[in-house]
Amino acid sequence: MNDFFEKVLKQFDEQIIDAVFLFIQHDRNLMREYLDTLANAGNRFPANPNLAKTICEHYGLKTTDERCNEPKSLLIQSYEKLKK
Numbered sequence: 001m002n003d004f005f006e007k008v009l010k011q012f013d014e015q016i017i018d019a020v021f022l023f024i025q026h027d028r029n030l031m032r033e034y035l036d037t038l039a040n041a042g043n044r045f046p047a048n049p050n051l052a053k054t055i056c057e058h059y060g061l062k063t064t065d066e067r068c069n070e071p072k073s074l075l076i077q078s079y080e081k082l083k084k
Helices: 002-025 028-041 044-059
Strands: 062-068 079-083
Touching: 002 028, 002 044, 002 062, 002 079, 028 044, 044 079
Parallel strands: none
Antiparallel strands: 062 079
């Protein structure tokens, strides 16, 4: 059973950036704030990598140097998979 739990958490860690952007995308208030943040920044490129970095720091994750080029979220074009 523990092997299964570890497998689930490993896959979630790898996809957590996409999951956070999906969470923003599906929450009306967060999406509005996200769009306001992008408008104030001038474009999405500074905001998205900064959020990804914050996710890494918040959860104590590291990058794997492996990219996912087919995210589920429409807010990002790709993301780097993470690990413990």
